[in-house]
Amino acid sequence: GIAFDGERFLPIEKAMVPLEDRAHQFGDGIYEVIRIYQGTFFKLEEHMKRLERSAQAVALTLPYEMSKIMELIEKARLASECKEAALYIQVSRGAARRDHPFPDAPARLTMTVRPVFTEKTTALRRLGQRVMTTEDIRWSWCYIKSLNLLPNVLMKQRALDAGFNDAIFVRDGLVTEGTSSNIAILRDRTLYTHPANQAILHGVTRHVVLELAREIGISVVEKAFTVKELKEADEAFTMSTIAEIVPIRQVDEALIKNGNVDEFELTHLLQERFAAQHSRDLVK
Numbered sequence: 001g002i003a004f005d006g007e008r009f010l011p012i013e014k015a016m017v018p019l020e021d022r023a024h025q026f027g028d029g030i031y032e033v034i035r036i037y038q039g040t041f042f043k044l045e046e047h048m049k050r051l052e053r054s055a056q057a058v059a060l061t062l063p064y065e066m067s068k069i070m071e072l073i074e075k076a077r078l079a080s081e082c083k084e085a086a087l088y089i090q091v092s093r094g095a096a097r098r099d100h101p102f103p104d105a106p107a108r109l110t111m112t113v114r115p116v117f118t119e120k121t122t123a124l125r126r127l128g129q130r131v132m133t134t135e136d137i138r139w140s141w142c143y144i145k146s147l148n149l150l151p152n153v154l155m156k157q158r159a160l161d162a163g164f165n166d167a168i169f170v171r172d173g174l175v176t177e178g179t180s181s182n183i184a185i186l187r188d189r190t191l192y193t194h195p196a197n198q199a200i201l202h203g204v205t206r207h208v209v210l211e212l213a214r215e216i217g218i219s220v221v222e223k224a225f226t227v228k229e230l231k232e233a234d235e236a237f238t239m240s241t242i243a244e245i246v247p248i249r250q251v252d253e254a255l256i257k258n259g260n261v262d263e264f265e266l267t268h269l270l271q272e273r274f275a276a277q278h279s280r281d282l283v284k
């Protein structure tokens with residue numbers, strides 16, 4: 001893998017940022033994760049648009065023009081020499097003596113590109129996952145891809161410790177999203193997913209999946225559902241850049257379709273279309 005520390009490209013193990021970086025002090029920054037399939041970025045522009053929206057939402061000025069950022073990203077990809085990989089890009093509000101007001105310092109943009117190990121996610125996509133519902137204790141600006149992931153980290157670990165694969169957040173009785181994914185259910189050939197408002201991250205994968213669903217004649221309803229509706233769904237799955245489309249076979253104590261994800265016909269169709277989409281993008 002390769003890193004960009006804000007000034008130069010170097011091996012990830014050698015890359016460092018100052019102790020007094022705002023990301024370190026306050027989690028004061030934003031990020032994106034972008035998948036590289038066979039040496040080609042998937043939905044790079046969508047991710048960079050979201051980075052710009054996150055930056056704007058937290059009054060952070062990106063340190064370079066977008067064209068320069070795109071050049072750095074391309075350089076990082078080439079230097080990494082990775083085919084199946086993920087680019088992590090972070091922008092922090094820079095380094096300064098610890099004090100809450102915005103510093104008089106330039107923002108710092110850093111990156112890593114490293115290989116992704118697909119064995120685990122491939123297996124999950126086939127076998128499905130068990131999820132645990134948990135209260136959504138996060139703040140009310142979840143559409144911003146901010147560095148503050150403590151609730152996500154805590155609930156992920158709590159789920160793992162309880163023998164589940166992941167936690168699903170529930171706010172006011174309605175399912176919002178996973179700790180690092182969006183979530184959808186299928187009922188009578190209709191897909192339901194939380195609307196893209198402030199309560200969830202507007203996932204790039206979510207957007208692609210909704211498009212694919214419409215293409216194959218599934219009705220799409222962007223309306224939040226309850227835990228009961230999740231447990232009683234015909235099919236359910238999460239969506240994210242790294243794990244892609246992962247069927248949910250169990251929610252708390254309840255099995256979906258008796259836990260037989262092999263019978264998730266529409267989820268499988270969406271998985272196939274999704275795979276075809278990233279190979280189609282390669283040909284372009």
Ligand code: PLP
Binds near residue numbers: 033182
């Ligand atoms: N929701 C949360 C909280 C996430 O952290 C992520 C990404 O990791 C997603 C949803 C999915 O977003 P995307 O499809 O853009 O990766």
